[in-house]
Amino acid sequence: AQRVTQPEKLLSVFKGAPVELKCNYSYSGSPELFWYVQYSRQRLQLLLRHISRESIKGFTADLNKGETSFHLKKPFAQEEDSAMYYCALLTGGGNKLTFGTGTQLKVEL
């Protein structure tokens, strides 16, 4: 069965420090992975997806099939990056989305 693991419930970093939010997945098929973000008092929204290979708000994520990981990275954290981040895996022929438990990122001044 498919599974998404985000080992850290809370990650606290200082402004300007590098950020890495970990995500590991378990899936026998070809994975399609996403990062969703929820800022305080806002709705859950898509941050980026691996097939786009794009950088959004300075964040990037590379799919590593060997390590079954899709870690989210940013070289220099900003205060506005403080939010809840969820990694998600699309399976079932594109008809089932499995979310991890989320990591709360707190960027301190």
Next chain:
Amino acid sequence: DAGVTQSPTHLIKTRGQHVTLRCSPISGHKSVSWYQQVLGQGPQFIFQYYEKEERGRGNFPDRFSARQFPNYSSELNVNALLLGDSALYLCASSRRGMEETQYFGPGTRLLVL
């Protein structure tokens, strides 16, 4: 466009009752999916509908059902409510499928007493 809307925003029910939650997708979006988010957990996928047909189903009991109407709005029904059904229920819409950007609604918070 107001984005995805859900009603009601909050709901209190007692065990054994039935509940209906409603979702209106963004105009032009034909796919709607439902999620249950228990406090401290990530959203758990319940259903996906596209063009009024069920395309995906998560690991939820048959007490959970849904449907999509010709205007692409959707209802989630839960029968014989249990205390454990207390959660935030999220709806998301996209133009076609879940491989595209999903736009989430604000959710309906259900409390079962």
